[in-house]
Amino acid sequence: MDDLVALCKRRGFIFPASELYQGINGFWDYGPLGTELKNNLRDAWWHDMVRCPPLGPDGTPLSIVGVDTAIIQNPRVWEASGHVGGFNDPMVDCRETKNRYRHDHLMVLRHRDDATVPMFAFMEGEPEAVHKKLKKLAKGRELDEFETLALTELAVADFAHVIGPDAKAAGTLTEPRQFNLMFKTYVGAVQNEDSIAYLRPETAQGIFLNYKNVLDTMRVKVPFGIAQIGKAFRNEVTPRNYIFRSREFEQMEMEWFCHPDDAKTWHEFWCKQRGQWWQSVGLRSDDLQLRPHEADELAHYAKGGAGTFDIEYRFPFTAPGYGELEGVAHRVDFDLKQHQEHAKSKLQYFDAERKERYLPHVIEPAGGLTRGVLAVLCEAYTADPERPSKVYMKFHPRLAPIKAAIFPLVAKEGMPEMAHKLYQELRTRYAVEIDVKQAVGKRYARMDEAGTPYCFTIDGDSLGDQTVTVRDRDTAGQQRIAIDKVGDFLAERMR
């Protein structure tokens, strides 16, 4: 992994952000080659999801349209989505039940005299449940022997004697912690409580906000999808593992709107499709796995549906385990329902065929573009002590930052001129480079590290018979082709 990071730095893929000023934790800059790579992965996704989506189960092309929405939205959006509210205030977690509570919403029953009796936490305004529990767990004690106080009045050290609202054992509550994962900013000149806004923590909400606009303008019918690629921001507690968990990242998300009865089928469909797609851009199936979320792992929006499947990749830093690349979640009608309530507007869909009015369910394949870049980099990194560079980047030709390089074998006898002519032809269609300096072996080695799949070399024979040699990155083998077939040669391999 360290070697990969060094190569990315050395060859201009990825740099630490603000490096001149000692950097800033959790942010990264993409260099010339990294930007090309990221754009290529992005464009491949967009092409395969929006321009030319897969065929549905019945063999007809799916209908998916794209949007590009604002990073800053009305803060009420994040209240509806569940991002603000619960996550702006100090929270305590229960280690036993994995439930999370607002610190200031919890009350505690404490025995007036006997400190050995455990304390019972309960949600403010819901004392009935704890009264039942008291009978079970504190036999022989009557309710009037206890006093009620707020959890906030208790020292953290006393949490060891507190039984959580849904727990059976004492001491499972964590200390109160701030979970403000959203970046805050102010809109307008005046900075006060009323002008607070947030950088979006996911791109998905921008899609839900425009669901009705798309329905009204694009003549789409359920089932259909809306896709978006863009930046999202999360103020992660611990950014780690290179670009895997960063505070600013890019997502590729598609919300697939379908009839509730069909949700399960579509969920399976998209899980399969997305796994295949990652393979199509070069990730080996051995390093990919599809993993269902456990019940206690499901996000608030995905409870009660067909669940969430993570498409995971075996990163060097997770191996032999896996790290998330994409989640395919059944969000049921959570988001549309929330926005319908919070915004007080009707978002129901009228299905003319079924003669039915309903809120569509949503299947969401949500992938990380920047995580995808990392997976592609890890996959491409291939050590080879036999060759001069000791390593080469085995990118799928579709993703390679540079598609081909053009070299005159030596810088004389008309070869540079011929190389320039070929370069001028190819550069209008492909990201190609020309290099006339130094020994050809050095130039091949450089292209190996950049992951350039093909090198076209003009040699002494080229001038006579109008042919060039093609050097293959992965085999280092060569073949000779006619110079006027070079364009076709590349076109065939870029698919």
Next chain:
RNA sequence: GCGGGCAUAACUCAGUUGGUAGAGUGUCAGCUUCCCAAGCUGAAUGUCGCCGGUUCGAGCCCGGUUGCCCGCUCCA
């Protein structure tokens, strides 16, 4: 957030008991070169992460700080 480790050129790293900042690779220029970092000649690149202290003198000792790495915690 807690604990441990690390920080010297673009990369990998030397740097002795405190005494003028080094190597290899890479990069650039020229020559050479008909197929894989060859060779020759030359060049550029460092506030030794940052701030302060001790000292005649600090890359080296001390304190603080920032960043990175590892383990916990966290990752709705």
